[in-house]
Amino acid sequence: MPRYVALLRAVNVGGTGKLPMTELKAMCEDEGFGEVQTYIASGNVVFSSKLGAAKVKAVLEQRLEAYAGNPVGVVIRSADEIAAVLNANPFPKAPPNYTVAIFLDEPPPKDALKQIRGQQDEEVRLGKREIYVAYGSGMGRSKLKIPAAVKGTARNINTIAKLAAMAAEG
Template structure:
């Protein structure tokens, strides 16, 4: 029986290094990923983005990573896992491709967003919302930091990255393939 080959993945951690909470130095994240057997580990900016290879499927990699993060942090830390192809599709499906990339946010979800997500959002003042496969795209014409938009809570894990980050992670993931 042959051992499975390592596949590349991107992990997007939830609530890491946001607003002074959830501090996780990226060097610690790289070390943690290596310690659980992930290979070719690379992090990107200090918001909990890590590209790696694993001999597990996406669900297995998420479980191993979340277990290690729980032990490290002393509390649950959620992670969303995407393959290089999935991340490239998120980038390519951007419905606001003409907008400034730093003003387009992608909220990654465990499951497809509910069809009434845009209608249930609160505090919108010009933001545009579009639904993806397991993502919610938001164009923030005045910037994310000024927005009062609140998306309805998701049933599972959720974390947001701007389109600049999504594009860079897609490129790093493609290099790992």
């Protein structure tokens, strides 16, 4: 049975979108997903399902909207895809806690790098359905604006590595 990683957008970050991970796990189990595990309280869940990725996304988004009362974006990656994102990191020498992949549903537009504003010491590269950013001085000080990433959700390389390992265990 395929293994998936679901990444929820704007959950438990800065006081928005409060969702206990126990609730997220219960929702996934109620939908028939197997081997459900959450990772840290920022909307990461790993599970197996007979459903395809698009159906998993639709089921989770519907369930989360019913729970939260407003839409909650969900990005789905298979176990192989999350491992590929980790392996494709174009900044292997950058600190993993200062380096993120911003996960998107679709490939980033070809002109995404030209739309960037406020870039200082950050390095940005496009991936298949991700935008990678190495924050030289850290995210907290950054003024970087990436319009193509507005509907995405970012995870640092440490988190991606952990999620890839969890997804591979199934």
